[in-house]
Amino acid sequence: MSLILRGATVVLLPGTGSDDDYVYRAFSPALHDCGAVVVTPAPEPERLVEGYRQALNAAARSGPIVAGGVSIGAAVATAWAAARPDLAIGVLAALPAWTGAPDGAPAALAARYSAQMLRRDGLIASVAQMREGSPAWLGDELARSWAGQWPELPDAMDEASRYVAPTLDELARLAVPLGLAAATDDQVHPVEVALDWVAAAPRAALRTVTLTEMGADPAALGRACVAALLEAGSTHQGC
Structure with missing residues (x-):
């Protein structure tokens, strides 16, 4: 079944130290073009991961959602979607930072x-x-x-530095489409991590950008990630 973003609620979680202002500017242009409803909860630094999980659960009370985010936000969103296939219809994962245990990431x-x-x-x-x-x-x-x-x-x-991200086995069991975006020149979020994720997940696609492109246009990251999700969720491009 094709993923339809029109009318869907998309919850986006910021990366460590980042905020809802940035993630909204990065993703809302592409998602609004598709007719999606964009929700960007503010991070609660004193309870970062639990706050993110509660925001996803709260948004899903009205029906299944697309979960997404950047870096640690992408990892939490993907783990939540893998654990709650009844509440997730897709995942937007931008700049995933590591797979499984953080170790020396x-x-x-x-x-x-x-x-x-x-x-x-x-x-x-x-x-x-x-x-x-x-x-x-x-x-x-x-x-x-x-x-x-x-x-x-x-x-x-x-807290973020200790977070255990989805493993390759968990990604292999992800039941919903996964759209990934990576920056080819980002040494903190290596593109190899996104390549591992896209290879492991059953329905996944990856688009890349550069840090220069992200600096010139914050929405470049979101457009890449949304395009990847549409590719993963359908046999044809389009919202």
């Missing part, structure tokens, strides 16, 4: 380092250091979202 290491830096040096000095190693657009995005989640942000980063 770059995103997990970065989250732990950022948490330590924030606790040691404070918000202002940590934002300045973060900007030095980030593209300008990403530095601007994170400076805003980090300030909005301070002072609980280090706790959220530590």
